[in-house]
Amino acid sequence: MKTINVSKLKKKRGLIIGILLMVLLASGVIWGERWFQLRQYRQEVAAIELTGVDLKTLEDGIYEGEKTITWISATARVTVENHRITGLEFSHQHDRGEAANVIPGQVMAFQTTQVDLVSGATNSSKVILQAIETALKSPPVAHISKEYQNEYQYEGPHRVEVEDRELELVRPPKSVAEEVVVRDFISSITFDFDEKYTLLADIEPHAISIENERKLALDEGRYMKAVTLYHVDTLSAKEYNEGLLANGACNDYYYDGVMDLVKDYQLVDFEVINVDYEQVLSDDTGGPQWGTGRYLRNFLVGHRENEDSWKIYDYAMPVNRSGQ
Known part of the structure; x- marks a missing residue:
């Protein structure tokens, strides 16, 4: 006959009861916490007041x-x-x-x-x-001010010729921000890289870009030989924020991530400037990243707090329109 160890049986039963009690206790804690969260959630929702905005x-x-x-x-x-x-x-x-x-x-x-x-x-x-x-x-967190456009009048050149290089401005800029972009194109034609430092924001990528352009132009003969600026326009937020048009087509003016840049650079005033331009490269076509052709390109122009001058903070990728 098999002997039953009563002591071991009691210990096993006690262990099972203990585990069950722990499970019940844990479940009680979880449900108690859930009940507290639900009560708090309902109170927080009830406290929301939507009053509208003028x-x-x-x-x-x-x-x-x-x-x-x-x-x-x-x-x-x-x-x-x-x-x-x-x-x-x-x-x-x-x-x-x-x-x-x-x-x-x-x-x-x-x-x-x-x-x-x-x-x-x-x-x-x-x-x-x-x-x-x-x-x-x-x-x-950032202004979009049009006040600086009032009574603005462009006084710069409409045509620039330097040696074998030339620039034609078909329609003049209508604001200070637009003029900054025009002057950037002119400085590329005139090889005035010191001017570029005054037009581009003082950030490391721009310094690298300017020095690379200087080296290509002066040492390797790779540069933009001619450019025609057909339009220099300030875009509305709707134009640069929406990736698709109402008909489902891609929006050529879309500027992906521009609002993150505005925040990262802490710009208190900014504009997105779009340029419709055509460029011809020097004979050595291994130069600029984008070849001869017609393009649309966005520029983020703005300034930080306590800064008066508008500067270029970012260039978007060009949209090639040569085939249109």
Whole structure:
């Protein structure tokens, strides 16, 4: 007959009971924490007040805001021009509120934050709208000022000829920011690299670019021999922020990542300048990165706080239009 060890049986039973108690205790802690979070979540949602924003009181600029509650957060970057929302970038972290991602589009379409909440995602809708309102009720992180264009008159050359190089300006610039870009093209034709240092922001990539251009032109005979500037235009936020046109075609004026650059460089005033130009390279065609042809190219021109002069901070990749 098999002998039952009562002592071991009791220990085993006690161990099982202990494990069950620990599981129950852990479950209680988890459910208790979940209940507390749910209670806090409901209170945070109930506390959200959407009062609307009067766009007529806002100056042109870039506005940023965020809203975070339990389980949901949103950030918004809003561009305002002429008392209209012309750009709206946002991020939205959530559990089950993906349907609310249509809210920014509705705000853009109706030009108000007082839009209908999305059924099934009302709390996410409120958080996104609160982030947008918080942005628009905060000081702008960057201005888009057109005041400097008033009474502006271009006094520079419309045609430049130096040795075998020439530049023709078909339409003169209409603002200081546009003129900075024109002067940059002129300095490439005249080989005035010291002038380039006054036009480009004092950052390491620009210094490298200027010295590379100097070396190619003076030491290797590789340079832009002729350029025609057909248009030098200041783009609206809508033009440079949207990757696709209404018909689904690619937007040639799109400037990917430009708002991140504005923030990184801490620009308080900026413009995106687009140039439609045609260039002819020197006989040694191994020179500039882009060959002879016609192009569109965007330039980020702006200045930081306590700086008076406008400078070029970034060049976007050119769009080749030679085949059009």
